[in-house]
Amino acid sequence: MSESPNSFEMRGIVKRFPGVFANDHVDFSCKVGEVHALLGENGAGKSTLMNVLAGLYRPEAGELVIGGKQVTLHSPQDAIANGVGMIHQHFMLVPSHSVAENMVLGLNKPRFFLNLSQVEEQVAALAKQYDLNVNPRAKIWELSVGEQQRVEVLKMLFRGAKILIMDEPTAVLTPQEVEALFRTLREMTSQGHSIVFISHKLDEVVAIADRVTVLRKGKITASGVSAKGSTKAQLARLMVGREILFQIEKKKMEPGKIILETKNLQADNDRALPALRGVSMQLRAGEILGVAGVAGNGQRELAEVLTGLRNSTGGEMIFDQVALGPHTNWREIGQRLAHIPEDRSAVGSVPGLSVAENSILKCFNLTPIAKGWSIDAAAMQKKAVKLVDEYQIATASIQTPVRMLSGGNLQKLILAREISGGPSLMIAVHPTRGLDVGATEAVHKLLIKQRESGAAIMLISEDLDELLSLSDRLAVMYEGKIVGEMPAEGADIQRIGLMMAGTKVEA
Amino acid sequence: MKIPGTSYQMRVETRLDNPGWMGAASAVLGIILALIVGGIVLRAAGATDPIGTYQEIFKEGYGTPADWQAGFHALLTNGDCPRGLLCFGPISDTLVKAAPILLTGLACLLAFRMKLWNIGADGQMFLGGLAATAVAVFIMPKDTDRSLMLILMAIAGSLAGLAYGLIPGFLKARLNINEIITTLMLNYVAYKLLEYFVVVGPWSIGDFESTGPFPKTATWPRLTEFAKSVPIFAGLTAHPGILLGIGVAIILAWIFYKSQWGYQIRVIGDNPRAAKYAGIDLPRNILLVMGLSGAIAGLAGMNEVAALRELNGRFQRGLGFTGVIVAWLARLNPLAAILVSILFGGLMVGTQLIQPQGISAMLQGVILFVVVGTELLFRYRIKLEKAEQIVINKAEAPHDK
Structure with a gap:
């Protein structure tokens, strides 16, 4: 494995967003025929780095070498032309179209005539080769989530991707589907494809990846370490910088x-x-x-x-x-009756209102927050300060709009609010x-x-x-x-x- | 984005914080930019000296510092103004013009807070005017006590506006019919209703297309009526309408920032799904907000007929739409709406004499356009910086192939 050439190499990638260094001189590479896992907490810069590779972001500094050639990617089309395909967490498929129709979507050939039956044959052949069992004539909406993911993989293969980026691919799959996906990934690597595997699930990373790179706060904390020789605990420590208890007492x-x-x-x-x-x-x-x-x-x-x-x-x-x-x-x-909804920002909180105002979402009309027809601002602030302290919610102040909070802190705020009612x-x-x-x-x-x-x-x-x-x-x-x-x-x-x-x- | 011909690039970044003063600053910047753009148009329309024109508008709308100084001196010494009507005349006229647009502005702002796009304040105002007229001319006897009469007119006007606002409110709350369409179309229904009553129909006196003058008890008392005790008030038209607007603004500010109901409105406006999650009744709040919004616009109608002292076929259209501009310029802050409406009132008074007549509307339009444009500065930070060279190190492109 070690003598395989690099299929791509990213060097010194810098990408900034307002207030954060999303990628601070990051080096990352992947060998031909390798599954390279990219680990990191939310906001560590994994997605940013992969979006650079997939042509969605332009880096401010750094260079990108694909297949030995220095390239500058201006768009996802450029990336796919260079053999890089990304499968996002949310699938980019048209539900009312068939599998084959989704394959040709966005391609600029054929120009005028769509020879769908030819596409269908090609898709079927690819599916057979990589053990991706999907009927090319099926409509997307008829397919299960696992099957839709296979369509995404097929789409990338159909377009000639040699480097496949998968963003948390197993989040929506059953254990059996995960196994099937891993079989496909191994088949692909044996045919010379490279796979970048982004995940939070350390078990899966240890199971499928050849090497692991860990990002924390935009910087590399472990570069290309062998997955076989790593334990979950080691990887977790590299990700968050402290020990994590996996066994919950x-x-x-x-x-x-x-x-x-x-x-x-x-x-x-x-x-x-x-x-x-x-x-x-x-x-x-x-x-x-x-x-x-x-x-x-x-x-x-x-x-x-x-x-x-x-x-x-x-x-x-x-x-x-x-x-x-x-x-x-x-x-x-x-x-x-406490409710932690599925969607924190769209249901569980009011993004434009402050931490304090969100902390009273379910008790604004109850004592001690309610006072006659008005809201007791002092009581509201007291409650918010108590929740922020007790649940260690990282926020600039209780007046900060909650859309500024990270996912984890927002979830802690929602939990704190729901628990404060004594459910x-x-x-x-x-x-x-x-x-x-x-x-x-x-x-x-x-x-x-x-x-x-x-x-x-x-x-x-x-x-x-x-x-x-x-x-x-x-x-x-x-x-x-x-x-x-x-x-x-x-x-x-x-x-x-x-x-x-x-x-x-x-x- | 690289700026051609330079080594600089422009970057647009999302602002992480929106300090409160930014809203005011961008509104002021918007007005200044609008005056510049308006000046170009004025020049094109034939004004040789746009700055002079603006000075004239300002003088007509607010008066000059010298006039004010003389006015205050006269007020303190309880004497006549040496400059006659010039002292407080302009600002008095401006306050008269500001009253209805403050009220329609507040009506819009209340609904906009909940992301209910009520653009029917005009129609709701017409209904308010009709109902207040009915009370003043046809229901109550002429010799009713003046304050009682005005209070009854205000109640009738706001109730009519409330009912008219509830129609789109009900359609939205129960059937989810787009309120933009319904409120807009109901404006035209209101125009036609007024036309029916005063132009062709039962309320018209002869061919005058008017109800004829109201009894004195049904009109706003004006400052000039108190000229006997305060001589400087002679000839001043200012009436309590602006105080009514300021009162409503203060109540709305309390509702928004202090009350439980205002909290619900803000939650719904920002995230209706979270409101539902918190057990907030959406349809009920849509009805309440549309009703109150209509009632405030109805008050604007009552204010207008009590100020005009009659209802006729020339009852001004469009004040409800000016309310939309006032609401946005005030960034949906009821207290800011007071200042904005006085600014706009001055603009309306100051441009009355300018030819061509469209100048006033043009300036209003440009101001709204530019202020909405400056929203970009409020939300995003635009940075000019030296373009960073992308490091390309060709010597070391490694590959083992």
């Missing part, structure tokens, strides 16, 4: 009374199609119920129905011995998505602390490691139903994966 707790119970709960999704098809479950005090499942199987709708953001179309839900329904005053029970039930949806290792650890600790103080917690997540380490019980959702429940301790990850994919598994 969890006290043994005897579950208390039933806090939340649903019976045959049903609801529609945004397209008015059934999303929940009869969810029945119980959640007890001092217990974390992990809800696993591939995105789009009703988890979001379940959280929304339980928090009053969506109306149920049938069934029952009982919270603290009181039935919830259209008559419920959600604002009133909002203090006891007996907490619904947390993807609470650590997109957070770096350090912030993830903080959020996990807070959830565990809530459990120990006797709250019932529903943890909806796509991260199986997170679910297994935090939950007491696991429920797997598939097509709007809970298809399996099991104690988290000693749960079989293969079996969970099969359930997530809809395969019937005997209990």
Whole structure:
């Protein structure tokens, strides 16, 4: 491996954004036939560096050598012409078009006539070669997330990419799909492709990568170390600059009374199609119920129905011995029913308002914040200062608009606000998505602390490691139903994966 | 972006902080730039001396320092103004013009805060004028107590505006119909309603296209009425309308920055999904805000008829749209709207005598255009810096192929 030539080399890359050095003289290279993992916390500059390589950003200084040639990339088209393709976290596909049509989208040939059947043949051949099983005639919307990712990979191969950048490719996949993806990646490297693999999941990095480079605050902290010889703990320390606990200490707790119970709960999704098809479950005090499942199987709708953001179309839900329904005053029970929404900035906070104003989002009409018709500014500030201190939220001041906060600090603020109400039930949806290792650890600790103080917690997540380490019980959702429940301790990850994919598994 | 022919490049960066003074600074800069652009147009329109024209506008709109000094001297000594009407005449006229645009400005600003684009303040104002007229001329007897009459007119005017604002409010809250379209179109309905009542219809006296003069009890008291005790007030037209506007501005400022309702409005305006998440009732707030916005615009209508002392077919259109400009120039700050409306009132008074007549509207348009443009400076920082040479080190391009 070591005698392979470099497929690309970035040297002394400098890219600044207002107030930050996103990349501070970064060197990064990848050999032909290698998977090189790029690690780092959020804001460490990984995406910036890769956007430079993919032609989206122009560096302020530094040079880029691809295939031995000095190049200047002006656009993603330039990058693809040089054999560099990037697969973003959010897929760039047209849902109403077929796989083959998506392949030719944005290409300037053929100019006038689209010979789709020829494209389809080429795609099928490529798919066969790399074990990427997709029907070229299928429409994108018909495909699962895993299949759509394969289309993205195919698209890059079809366009002749020799260097493939993958930004957190496994975040949305089942364990089986992850394995399939890794098989494809190995096939690609054996054919001389190079892959840059960006991930937060250290297990996967150790499993797939040949070498690892770690970025912290725009600078390299480890350059091209061998992945085989590294441990998770070492990599994490390089990323955040301190030790990270992977094993979460969890006290043994005897579950208390039933806090939340649903019976045959049903609801529609945004397209008015059934999303929940009869969810029945119980959640007890001092217990974390992990809800696993591939995105789009009703988890979001379940959280929304339980928090009053969506109306149920049938069934029952009982919270603290009181039935919830259209008559419920959600604002009133909002203090006891905490909700960590999936989307921190679009749902959980008001970006233009200050930290202080966001800290009272759910209690602005309650004492001590409310005073007659007005808001007691002193009480609001006191509360904000307390939350910022207690939860170590890094902010310039409590008057700073929350859009200035990093994802981790924003999430801590939301958690702090929700916990400050003294909830007996907490619904947390993807609470650590997109957070770096350090912030993830903080959020996990807070959830565990809530459990120990006797709250019932529903943890909806796509991260199986997170679910297994935090939950007491696991429920797997598939097509709007809970298809399996099991104690988290000693749960079989293969079996969970099969359930997530809809395969019937005997209990 | 590299500037051609130099070694400098221009960079546009997002500002991480927006200090409060920047808003005021960019508004002032906007006005200065607008005056420059306007001066070019004035020159093109045939004015030989644009600066002189501006001085004239300023004098007509606000008076000169010497006039003010003489005025204050006369006020303190309780004597006549040596310069007659020149002392406080211009500023008095300006305050009269400022009152309705302050009210329509506040109406717009309240709705804009919640990102409800109410551009129907004009129509809501017309309805307010109609209702106040109905009370003044057709419902209450002529000899009603003056303050009672004015209060009843204000209540009727604001209720009519409220009802007219609730129509698009209801359509938006219940059926999610775009309020821009409905409020805009309802303006024309209001124009036609007024036309029906005073031009062709039941309220017109003979062929005069007018309700005829209001009873004195239904008109704003003007400063000139107090000339007996304060001689300098003689001939001054200023009336309490501007105080009404300032009162509403103060109440709105309290609502926005101190009250729970204002908090909800700001949350909805910034992120409606977070508002829903916090259990804030969106449809209810849309109705409340559109209703109150309409009511404030309705007050503007009442103010106008009480100032004009009659309702006729020439009732001025467009003050509601000037309100949009006032709201934006004030950056949706109700207290800033007071200053902006007085500025605009002066502009309207000062340009009255200028030919061609379009100059006033032209300057207003240019100011809005430039101020919205300076938003760029508010949000972004534009940097001029020496272009950094991209280091190219060809000697060392390594590859083992």
